[in-house]
Amino acid sequence: MNCIIIDDEETARSIIAHLCSSYDELNVICDFSNALDAIKFLNKNEIDLIFLDIHMPDFTGFDLIETLKNPPKIVLTTSDKNFAIDAYEYDCIKDYLVKPITKERFAKTLEKVNKTTFSKKNRATHSSSDNNQKDNELFINIDRRLIKIDISSIILVEAKGDYILLKTEGKNYTVHSSLKKIHEKLPVNLFLKVHRSYLINTSKIVDIEDNSVLIDGNVIPVSRSNRPELMRRLNLL
Amino acid sequence: MEKCNTNYIDALSDGNKVFRAKLIATLKEEFPNEFVIYFDNVDKDLKKTAESVHKLKHKIGILGLEKSYDLAIIYEENLRKHSLEGKESFELILDNMYHFINKL
Incomplete structure (x- = not known):
């Protein structure tokens, strides 16, 4: 390019x-x-x-x-x-x-x-419902079991050292992975890293204050550098 | 007063010493000119002063001065509203940067 x-x-x-x-x-x-x-x-x-x-x-x-x-x-x-x-x-x-x-x-x-x-x-070439299906799902490895997660049910992901805590609508999962790795697997239009330790599903945001978002009862910090991108994604009146 | 640092420069360079040196050289060359232009304009032409502040904001960010960056945003907005509020704080930031860049 x-x-x-x-x-x-x-x-x-x-x-x-x-x-x-x-x-x-x-x-x-x-x-x-x-x-x-x-x-x-x-x-x-x-x-x-x-x-x-x-x-x-x-x-x-x-x-x-x-x-x-x-x-x-x-x-x-x-x-x-x-x-x-x-x-x-x-x-x-x-x-x-x-x-x-x-x-x-x-x-x-x-x-x-x-x-x-x-x-x-x-x-023009892909109509593929198969791909859509794959795009909507994520498999996580827990105790040698691959568990299917519906991506749209993910509320947020929190970095916890060598692990990540995946909070979904039904359940929370602790997975040996990094925020960077999971971010690459999630749709960019839906998920946003708002802080070095947090990825959020922007469709689940309840409200936003100066430097935090409320999402499903969790108050998540928003770092200064990530705030402009968060604001850009909002359908502001 | 917030302290300048090279965290951003170091992260960006990622061990590339040639790029780091080049970036610092560019900062050392460009900042004094912007510094002079700012002081040439302030008290004379608020629009041009706002332009100077706008340009200097990038270097404030490069030197890791997060709070100072926010002060510069407010000062720039004030200048565009024909107010010099924030001038003193901003000029302290410039002094801070000037001394740090000179020692780089």
């Missing part, structure tokens, strides 16, 4: 380029410190993905998007923690990253970018 980075801050460009370098599928063609130079480049070259800073002097990230007839996939980068809503008025915007960008958050963004490609490619 050929990509470019547009950001007026060299530190930010350097960090994004470094993050991209960990992925074979990402090929950073070049980076730009201003939108106008990038537009000239985009008029002559085909690019798959742009990491685009919103807040640039003179010409913002949104101004740049408006100038492109067929914009490629775009990941916005911003220092605005509260930023979220405007971005999703554009189909080309696949995600936004709040600076400073962590490796973990960057990986999730790539999942989202790849997922949109993947789902578009497969929409």
Whole structure:
């Protein structure tokens, strides 16, 4: 995937380029410190993905998007923690990253970018109820028994050292695994890591306060870095 | 006063000494300019000052100053509302960063 980075801050460009370098599928063609130079480049070259800073002097990230007839996939980068809503008025915007960008958050963004490609490619060829079935289930290993869990019944997952505590609507399970491993198995649109020790099923949220969520009687802390993503997922009035 | 740290830089570098050195060099080069631009604008042009604060927020985050980052958000919002409330605290943050970056 050929990509470019547009950001007026060299530190930010350097960090994004470094993050991209960990992925074979990402090929950073070049980076730009201003939108106008990038537009000239985009008029002559085909690019798959742009990491685009919103807040640039003179010409913002949104101004740049408006100038492109067929914009490629775009990941916005911003220092605005509260930023979220405007971005999703554009189909080309696949995600936004709040600076400073962590490796973990960057990986999730790539999942989202790849997922949109993947789902578009497969929409025509897969009708598969089998796959849907698999997507809805998770088998966990407890005392050498594989127990089937309905993914939608999972309320939250808590990290407990080398184990995770899986709280479901019917029962709780302690499994020898990590939060990272189970997160990879769960649908990204439903589950969100809100804290280094907690994954939650966002559809089960009862209410949210400043730095915590109430979910099925459990008050779960929300770390500052994960709050913007949580807020982004809400259907806010 | 919150202390600057290199936790984010270290986590990002993940043992890559070349990248770590390059990132620190970039910070050392870019921060003093942003510092000067901020002080050139403050008290003269609140919109430009807000832009400076916005840009500096990233580096505040990079140096692990979580509370300071929140103060910078509030100060930036105040500047956009034509208020200098939070100026003193923000400038202490800049001093803090300036000394830390100089020692890196």
